[in-house]
Amino acid sequence: MFAKLLLIIVVMGATACALLVNRQQRIETAHETAMLHQELLEQQKRLWTMRTRIAQRSRPECVRLAVSELGGTWSPVVVVEPPAPLATELAGRPTPPGPS
Amino acid sequence: MTSTPDDIRRIQASRTAAWSRLLVLGMLACLLVVLGRVAQLKISPGAQLRPAMTPRLSTRVEPARRGDLLDARGRVLATSTVGYRLFIDPSQIKDPATIAVDLADLIGATPVEIDRTILAATSRRYVVIDHLLEDWQAQAVREAGLRGVGLQPRPVRHYPQGPLAAALVGMVGFEHRGLSGSEHVFEDRLTPQAGRLTYLRGARREALWIEPHDYRRGADGDSVRLSIDLVIQELAEHRLQEAVAKYNAGGGRIVVLDCRSGEILAMCDVLNTRPGREDVARDPVRATHAGLGRNRCVTDPYEPGSTLKPFIWAVATELGKATPGEIIPTPADRPYRTRYGRPIRDSHYHGSATWRTVLVESLNTGMAIVGERMTHAQMRDAVRRFGFGRLTRCGIPGESAGLLTPAARWSDYTQSSVAMGHEIAVTPVQMVQAFTAFARDGTLSPLRIIAADPRDTQYRFERRVCSPATARLVREVLRDVMEVGTGQRARSVRYQLFGKSGTAQLPRPEGGGYFEDRYVSSFIAGAPFADPRVVVLCVIDDPDRRLGHWGGDVAGPAVRDVIDGALEYLGVGAEEGIGVGD
Numbered sequence: 048m049f050a051k052l053l054l055i056i057v058v059m060g061a062t063a064c065a066l067l068v069n070r071q072q073r074i075e076t077a078h079e080t081a082m083l084h085q086e087l088l089e090q091q092k093r094l095w096t097m098r099t100r101i102a103q104r105s106r107p108e109c110v111r112l113a114v115s116e117l118g119g120t121w122s123p124v125v126v127v128e129p130p131a132p133l134a135t136e137l138a139g140r141p142t143p144p145g146p147s
Numbered sequence: 148m149t150s151t152p153d154d155i156r157r158i159q160a161s162r163t164a165a166w167s168r169l170l171v172l173g174m175l176a177c178l179l180v181v182l183g184r185v186a187q188l189k190i191s192p193g194a195q196l197r198p199a200m201t202p203r204l205s206t207r208v209e210p211a212r213r214g215d216l217l218d219a220r221g222r223v224l225a226t227s228t229v230g231y232r233l234f235i236d237p238s239q240i241k242d243p244a245t246i247a248v249d250l251a252d253l254i255g256a257t258p259v260e261i262d263r264t265i266l267a268a269t270s271r272r273y274v275v276i277d278h279l280l281e282d283w284q285a286q287a288v289r290e291a292g293l294r295g296v297g298l299q300p301r302p303v304r305h306y307p308q309g310p311l312a313a314a315l316v317g318m319v320g321f322e323h324r325g326l327s328g329s330e331h332v333f334e335d336r337l338t339p340q341a342g343r344l345t346y347l348r349g350a351r352r353e354a355l356w357i358e359p360h361d362y363r364r365g366a367d368g369d370s371v372r373l374s375i376d377l378v379i380q381e382l383a384e385h386r387l388q389e390a391v392a393k394y395n396a397g398g399g400r401i402v403v404l405d406c407r408s409g410e411i412l413a414m415c416d417v418l419n420t421r422p423g424r425e426d427v428a429r430d431p432v433r434a435t436h437a438g439l440g441r442n443r444c445v446t447d448p449y450e451p452g453s454t455l456k457p458f459i460w461a462v463a464t465e466l467g468k469a470t471p472g473e474i475i476p477t478p479a480d481r482p483y484r485t486r487y488g489r490p491i492r493d494s495h496y497h498g499s500a501t502w503r504t505v506l507v508e509s510l511n512t513g514m515a516i517v518g519e520r521m522t523h524a525q526m527r528d529a530v531r532r533f534g535f536g537r538l539t540r541c542g543i544p545g546e547s548a549g550l551l552t553p554a555a556r557w558s559d560y561t562q563s564s565v566a567m568g569h570e571i572a573v574t575p576v577q578m579v580q581a582f583t584a585f586a587r588d589g590t591l592s593p594l595r596i597i598a599a600d601p602r603d604t605q606y607r608f609e610r611r612v613c614s615p616a617t618a619r620l621v622r623e624v625l626r627d628v629m630e631v632g633t634g635q636r637a638r639s640v641r642y643q644l645f646g647k648s649g650t651a652q653l654p655r656p657e658g659g660g661y662f663e664d665r666y667v668s669s670f671i672a673g674a675p676f677a678d679p680r681v682v683v684l685c686v687i688d689d690p691d692r693r694l695g696h697w698g699g700d701v702a703g704p705a706v707r708d709v710i711d712g713a714l715e716y717l718g719v720g721a722e723e724g725i726g727v728g729d
Contacts, residue, residue: 126718
């Protein structure tokens, strides 16, 4: 009888300890998540600031200055592209087959 | 007496039962003690424990970002970051006497100023010390961890391009809402939806975790890609400022349009204050911030002068009122007298000229003669057909429809005046939109301030205003304007332009006629001739007459330079066999 009681007490104690450990881990995980969330927001803010700085430093005048510092001869790139069809041309195209 | 085994078993059983009872009772007693303690702590906690037992929930706003404004190629025109506002809660400050000095050390401010701010609001629990801290200041405050001192995040709007395209971009106000320009127009699309989250905090106010049922994610505002191109915008602004300075003008405007898609590639408006000379336009808020000023390219109409002639010429030709080769009896040495006796003057008298030459040489007399062949309704319809007198609905706030005499008051005098581009006022955006008809073989496309998606066919909706043959004919005549007419100083060495100059007298603001020696000089042109890509209009307000006032001389070179630069930038190769410009 004594042995049985002892066993029950030990098992209950162990279960309680396991539950406590589990609860503590859950709290720590939630805390860690909250910290990561805050870190994420901070990183996002930093990203926005960096984006602004990049925009400030890539203004056309800054790019032109950088190009002039690089030196050399720069020539424009000629883009060959087909002209966009006008609406009148689009209207003249046969209608694709579809449900009537 | 010896114990029998049965006795021994009985004794052992009773001992076990006794120990068991004792153990159970002991455990029950322990549990009761624990329960009692829990009840005591819950019902009547001690003074130290009491503050920690209240729920420490803290709700905060998760910042979401206002959408960016981008140019046609994705360059950032306006963007947002998070800044910090420094505030204090006087009731939480242990030593009010030294807080001002502590804060002043941290943010590099004057202690007296901070002290004065605090003393002015001692009864409040939220006193703002600084509305926007620099990064290093916020970091210093955060690291100091002063009790009763807080940092409140707030959105900050940045305009990385500075004053470039400021009137188009606009600006936001203190509440981060658009006040002017595109910031105002696209307010709904740019506005973010802030998130919300609730933290459970520890006894030392550190965040333990986020309550999952109390978390709402924020949604950033949408970014809006405008049609303007910063490189072309910068080129146009630079060239416009040069022209305004060179001719000591009161102001100037340039609009660059992609005539294929109707996208506005650049739009600039400059005002120049000259000592001793009256301003051409008043815009006091522009001095406060460039983004707050009105955009005169859409708000302020001007008298187009001869730049209106191609439209009348096209309609008159299409109606059969004159043929390109027909000889018009324009006078050789004196003003032409209309049927109602009004003298019409030319800047130089040509003698009889073909209808084509009338436009090339910009002869007022020839336009008036053919104008008399048209009915009032036909003339009025001619200008209405090209969009004058009605809004372009390009999406820029404050747009004016221009000024057009009502049909009921349309007189013979109006008929002659409008044929020469007088007694009518148009906005620069109306003028460039109308001019695209000659570049697009007779159709008008809606103007756009938002970049067009090449996959989207919606933007190709168009309205026909004249036949393709008429549009090509006008384009040919306007090419002659550049070769032998009033546009010679605007000829390009790279591209064949087709364009028209305009020089109109400046109307008196109080009414009652025109200034004798003050003008609005303008020039409009498109290029390349064979497959037009851009149309550029430059209007120079009130140039100094001693330095020049003809549209072809004052505004023409600026238009040419902008066209050359824009086409080169857009990848359009130089044309072969083009004459040399000045």
